[in-house]
Amino acid sequence: MKSTHQCPKCGGADILKVPGKAGSYGSGNNIQVGLTNFSAVLVHRYVCCSCGYSEEWIDPEDISTLKHKFG
Numbered sequence: 001m002k003s004t005h006q007c008p009k010c011g012g013a014d015i016l017k018v019p020g021k022a023g024s025y026g027s028g029n030n031i032q033v034g035l036t037n038f039s040a041v042l043v044h045r046y047v048c049c050s051c052g053y054s055e056e057w058i059d060p061e062d063i064s065t066l067k068h069k070f071g
Contacts, residue, residue: 001015001046001048001053001055002044002046002055002057007048007050007051007053008053009048009051009053010048010050010051010053012048012049012050012051014048014049014050015046015047015048015049016046016047016048016049017044017045017046018044018045018046018047019042019044020042020043020044020045021042022037022038022040022042023037024037026040028040028042029042029043029044029045029056030042030043031043031058031066033065033066033069041058041062041065041066042058042059042062043056043057043058044056044057044058044059045057
């Protein structure tokens with residue numbers, strides 16, 4: 001859905017992007033990789049407004065950070 005802007009389940013084109021965020025005490029849609037929110041990797045959600053299917057995506061430049069922490 002991120003690149004096609006189309007739902008793979010129902011074919012709908014009404015796709016909503018919910019940007020990841022890092023809030024206090026680790027809240028939000030993120031993966032903590034350090035001690036502060038500044039080191040959090042944001043996880044963006046794409047939601048089909050027709051059927052409710054959702055996907056989560058991480059920006060390509062953040063993948064190396066995850067590999068270093070968890071790999």
